Structures are given as C-alpha cells and as structure tokens.
Amino acid sequence: MNIIIIEDELKTAQSLQKAILDFKPDASIIGQYQSIESVVEAFEGGISPDLIFMDIQLADGLCFEIFKQVNITSPVVFCTAFDEYSLDAFKNNGVDYILKPFSKDDIQKALKKVDELQNFFQQKNTPDWESLLSKLSPPAASGGKTSFLIFQQQKYKTVNVKDIAFFYIKHNASWIMCFDKQEYPITQSLDQITSAVSAQQFYRINRQFLVNFKAIKEVEPYFLRKLYVRLVIETPEKLLVNKEKANSFLSWMENR
Template identity: 75%
Template sequence: MNIIIVEDEIKTAKSLERIILELKPDVTITDRLQSIESTVKRLSTGPSPDLIFMDIQLADGLCFEIFKSVKVTSPVVFCTAFDEYSLEAFKNNGVDYVLKPFTKEDIADALQKVDELKNFFQKPAMPDLTELLSKLVQPAGKTSFLVFQQQKYRTVNVQDIALFYIRHDATWILCFDKQQYPISQSLDQITQSVSGRDFFRLNRQSLVAFKAIKEVEPYFLRKLYVKLVIETPEKLLVNKEKSQQFLSWMEDR
C-alpha cells in the first residue's frame, strides 16, 4: 500500500508516519507534502496513492481547495485539530476524520475502516466511492437529547439549547430558558452528532448554538469574546488560531 501524508507541521507528519509504519510495516510512505500547491502538483503528475492522510488547515489554505484543482481518486483520512469540517471532509473522499492530538489507536481505527470498506485496496479497480461515502455521511444532526434530572428522564430539543459546556469534568446543557441539565455524552460526541451549521466548537470546554450568539468582541492576545443572549457560567473565548474559522462560520448563513 502506497500512502501520501499531507501535513504542514513537520513534527506531526513524522509522528503520523511513525505510527502508520508501526501498525502496517508493509506500507510505503511515498510523499510527505506540506501545502495545497505541492499536493495538487503531485496528484496531477504522479500515480494515485492507495490512501492519503491529509491535514485540513495547511499553510496556504484549507485542503478542500485541492479537490477543486485536481481530481482525487484516492480515499482520504482527514486529520485536524478542528471538528467543524467533518461533513465537508466526507464530501471529498473522506473515509475517516481524526481529531488532533491523535493517538495510535485513532490511526489504527482509521486504517481498519479503510480495510473494511469493501477491501478496495485489494481490487484492481476503485469501487464506487459515492456509494461507499454515502454510508459514512452523517445526518444533518440530532433533534433532541435525553437527560436525567430529579429521578426523571426527559428530552431536550436541540432548538432550545444555547450552549453545551464542560464544568467539573461533566458535560452540561444550557437552554435559552436558563435551565441546565447534565448529560452523559462527552463534548466530542455531541459535536459530532449536532449540525455543524447550527453549532460551533469554540474551545475544548464549549459548543455554542449560532442563534444564541448576541455579539462578538476582540479580546486579549487576539482572542474573541463571544457573548450570548443569556448569561453563561464562564466567559466564552475563541483563541487566535481558531478565530478566523469562527468568523467565517458566523458569516456563512
């Protein structure tokens, strides 16, 4: 199996290559690319690899520009520190979506998923990727969450939720009516299950609803301070590395 790694962080690329070779010693890492430009050139002129591990945010832009410039026939495992691009990733040959910092188990799961997709590395011709990827694309998002409070179960409609947040290592729901409920799912699980158009992961502790946002202010160290229409337990801050993606998300209506 021939694999290409597209990653602009050299240390991360080396770590990913080491893990892949530990899991599958028989594979060959044919190319290590760091930009949209170099990846487009490689895929335009060289043979298609069996698999691509690709970071989403590269030094010269989002990797989805690659798919607009060249026809990519290889399956892609996307590796990124941001979780809001999952639907876009699955629309562009994505067979898995791994969040950084990834572990050896994360990469092992991704490689196993690739192997299980009709064993298409063993076939002389590529299978119908549209059919394969249709099985992976997630629905638009959950419409409600089950919560347990005061010895009773009830459902909370997603449209009534302003914020998911972590407090004292537990995940909580904050509704527009200011009611709060603990929930058993992790914030990572919730992020994957709700609509990426309606919710944005501001940081490791909070996932906010678009319609809950009142205003956004510049903050210290080029961060953004997100104010909601209701009071929040803590200030909601977006770091400078993620601020542009957040503003683009807000504008994309």
C-alpha cells in the same frame, strides 16, 4: 498500499508515519506534503496514492482548496485539531475523521476501517468510492451543530451554540459573540457557519451578521423598506435587513 501524508507540522507527520508503518509495515509512504500548493503540484505530476492522511489546516489554507483544483479519487483520513469540518471532510472523500492529538490506536482503527471497506466493495465487485462516501456521509442534523471549537490565548475550548447571540465579521475574520458579551475568533467563514447551524435558530441578516432568534429583541421598519433589528445585547453596528430579504426574514420569525 501507497500512502501520502499531508501535514504541515513535521513532528506530527513523523509520528503519523511511524503509527501507519507500525500497523501496516508493507505500506509505502510515497510522499509527505505541507501545503496546498505542493499537493496540487504532486497530483498534477501524476501521483496516485491508494490512501491519503490529510490535515485540514495547512500552511497556506484549508485543505478543501485542493479538491477544487485537482481531481482526487483516493479515500482520505482527515487528522485535525478541529471538529467543525466533519461535514466538509465527508463531502471530500473522507472515510474517517481523527481529532488531534491522535493516538496510535486511532490510526490503527482508521487503517482497519479502510481495509474493511475495500474488502467489502471488492466482494461486491463494486469498488465504487462515490457510493461508499454516500454511505459514510453523516446525515445533516436538523438541529445543526451544538458547539464550536475555538482557539484563544493558546488554549482550545468549546462554545455551546445556545450561548451564542450572533456570529459576525470583524476585520475580515469571523467572530462569535455570546450572550454574556464574551467574543471569540473562529476559523470558518460565515458561509460555512451558516451551513452548519440550525436554519430554524439562526438567520443571516446580511453579509456581516448571522443572528440567533433568541437574541432578537425587536424589529422595526426602517428607511427604504428595510428592517432594523435590535438585539438583547449591543452590536458593533446597526443590523439592517434589506428590502429584498425583509419578507423572508419576517416569515422566518413567524414560522419557527
């Protein structure tokens, strides 16, 4: 089995390689890459691994950009410190999702899963990874995500969605604002967050704000048929819903 490792932390890549070869000594590590650019160049150059171990946050961005630039058909085991990308991972050839810091046992279980899945499809004479991925992809939870992992002051912590008043854009980055007025940076875009949370509980007021229903205090008509939304806590700017979205927003409030 030919395997490549996509990981921008050298020590982690070395540990990963050792864990793989300890469990599967006949495997060949045919490449290690640290950036989106280097991976794209490798695939454009014809590299064709049987399996990929891939970190999500690389030196030059999120690994999902790779799938937009080159066609990857190999199964992927994602290894990451963040739990919020699981849906994106399974949409991009993911067959397992391992959280850092990973153990040797985690890697062995992932390799065993890959072997079992490949054996199953060989027995069925249908080694169809697209079909496989459709079986592995977790169903979208009707309630959406229940928490987000954030990194602040050199520490990881989880923030429960029920404690979040709104998500917003500040200085071209996404932030969480909680009901207790604590705020935290978050790596996902507002588009990604909108897709992950419950559409019944959160509404994208405009390009800058995604608001929890429980945070809404009152809504009033505003100039040019817009709506002015007041929250139970102060916001950095006025929350305005444009006239094109006004009916949709009011319907969302009424039909929850």
